[in-house]
Amino acid sequence: MSEGRTAVITGGSRGIGAAIANRLARDGADIALIATKDSESARKTVESIRALGRKCEFFACNVADEAECSATAGAILEEFGSVDILVNNAGITNDKLMVQMKEDDFSKVLEVNLLGAYHMSKAFLRSFMRKKSGRIINISSVVGLMGNAGQTNYAASKAGLIGLTKSMAKEYAAKGITVNAIAPGYIETAMTGAMTDGAAEKILESIPLKRAGSPEDVANLAAFLAQDETSYITGEVIKVDGGMYI
Ligand code: NAI
Numbered sequence: 001m002s003e004g005r006t007a008v009i010t011g012g013s014r015g016i017g018a019a020i021a022n023r024l025a026r027d028g029a030d031i032a033l034i035a036t037k038d039s040e041s042a043r044k045t046v047e048s049i050r051a052l053g054r055k056c057e058f059f060a061c062n063v064a065d066e067a068e069c070s071a072t073a074g075a076i077l078e079e080f081g082s083v084d085i086l087v088n089n090a091g092i093t094n095d096k097l098m099v100q101m102k103e104d105d106f107s108k109v110l111e112v113n114l115l116g117a118y119h120m121s122k123a124f125l126r127s128f129m130r131k132k133s134g135r136i137i138n139i140s141s142v143v144g145l146m147g148n149a150g151q152t153n154y155a156a157s158k159a160g161l162i163g164l165t166k167s168m169a170k171e172y173a174a175k176g177i178t179v180n181a182i183a184p185g186y187i188e189t190a191m192t193g194a195m196t197d198g199a200a201e202k203i204l205e206s207i208p209l210k211r212a213g214s215p216e217d218v219a220n221l222a223a224f225l226a227q228d229e230t231s232y233i234t235g236e237v238i239k240v241d242g243g244m245y246i
Pocket of ligand 1: 011
């Protein structure tokens with residue numbers, strides 16, 4: 001359970017991030033939600049968490065921007081007093097074959113997905129170190145483990161997150177900070193909703209459980225990794241993929 005703790009969730013306005021925010025709030029955590037900009041979905045997520053009786057505030061921040069991350073972390077620490085859990089979930093795709101991919105298409109995805117996690121983790125590290133405790137959960141992807149044609153930029157960013165997770169886990173274990181990654185497979189959200197029916201069907205066929213995962217499937221694992229009881233798990237990459245990559 002996360003009773004009396006504060007969790008920061010990047011990309012928390014919708015999809016997997018919103019499900020994680022709701023699940024951690026149900027477990028008793030107060031929530032700081034981050035997304036690029038305020039939106040209808042962000043407001044709905046904030047309302048649903050407040051309806052659970054938890055404190056929830058929204059912070060607009062582009063995780064690709066180091067100065068914005070540092071200022072936002074400062075504002076969150078001031079508002080909530082302290083932070084216990086950081087979920088680096090914000091992510092984007094820009095799928096193209098490599099021959100058609102401009103450098104900007106490649107680097108923008110890395111800036112949000114990989115540098116974003118670096119910026120936010122760094123912004124909270126000192127406060128975690130002072131408390132000698134902290135949970136960082138990075139949302140990677142099975143694509144970071146298995147690769148995917150058309151997603152060289154995205155797969156590189158998600159594989160990079162795994163290296164970041166393992167290295168940070170080693171670097172900050174002595175400070176009581178655990179760092180783990182979740183590698184979701186095919187989860188039904190706006191990100192996958194953009195796929196054509198044919199492409200989605202092909203993926204579903206390749207999944208042993210023969211169905212897409214839900215954002216709640218990922219949120220259940222995030223809640224498990226955020227608990228006090230799982231403090232001996234660090235540097236792990238755990239798949240939530242219905243067996244897609246065995
Ligand atoms: P989504 O597109 O529904 O939500 C993404 C969230 O990230 C939104 O709240 C958006 O505002 C936020 N965001 C995007 N760029 C940002 C930026 N620069 N700064 C701050 N916030 C930003 O995506 P979904 O599907 O919920 O994915 C969440 C995470 O899970 C992503 O990291 C994604 O790569 C990962 N993932 C998703 C899978 C899926 O099948 N949906 C599979 C594997 C991983």
